[in-house]
Amino acid sequence: MYELKKISYNFDALEPVIDAKTIEIHHTKHHQNYLNKLNDIIKKNNLDVSKSLEELILDVDQVNDADKVGFLFNIGGVINHDLYFEILKPGGSNEISGSLKEGIESSFGSVDAFIEEFAQKASTLMGSGWVFLALNPNKELELVRANNQESPISHGFDPIMVIDVWEHAYYLKYQNLRPDYVTNFLDIVNFDVVKELYDEKVK
Ligand SMILES: [Fe+2]
Known part of the structure; x- marks a missing residue:
């Protein structure tokens, strides 16, 4: 069974x-x-746990019809949170630079526009x-919205950065002021990690 990816x-x-x-x-x-519920569904459906979660989500056709919605919700919940906690890793730069900057400028015109x-x-x-920053199937960067725990991987996108805008991500401190959370969030994104993911996935 899958284990929770620890935050570092x-x-x-x-x-x-x-x-x-x-x-x-x-x-x-x-x-x-999300992980516990995903493991329950995997067990019930005898899915191949040797796969990465990014591969397993594409096996939705092997899940019983009654479990399909729960499978996508919970595997998306795990994958999306794995990325969220990963790109907030302290210690890196919150500046967008190098290859990532070039990719963003090519897709959005400028870093400010992005x-x-x-x-x-x-x-x-x-x-x-x-909201994900993701590579589309043509390896161009796009900002992609997803509702609930949907993953852009299901639609052929490869996410490299994300913000969680469920209220559980910010409500204790920001209450109804989601725009303040969004603005401050950009100060704690580790763009060194995002750049590594970009370089790895753009190939
Ligand atoms: Fe969340």
Whole structure:
């Protein structure tokens, strides 16, 4: 069965942008819960656990009809949170540079235009969901919205950065002020990690 991918920093490492309690609950309760439910569905459907989750999500046709929605919801919940906690790893640069900067400029015109579109899409997404920076099948960068726990991998996209805009990601500190969370969030993204993912996936 799959195990929860541990986060490599302390719960308070992203203060003051995201408080320790929020990270703790988000990772040890929400993230863990998606994993537990996913493992139950995998067991019930005898799925191939030698695969990565990014491969397994494409095997949805092998899941019983009654479990398909739950499978996609919970595997998306695990994959999306894995990426979210990974790209917030402290210690890197919050500046967009090098190959990533070139890719962003090529797709969005400028880094400022990218940030503006990111903030707009994340602040105005209705209900619960995510905004991903992802490579489309032509290896171009796009900002992709996803509702609930949908993963862009199901649609042929390869995500390299993400913001979680479910209320559980920010409500303790920001309450109804999601735009403030979105703006501050960009200060704690580790763009060195995002650049590594970009270089790996753009090939
Ligand atoms: Fe979340």
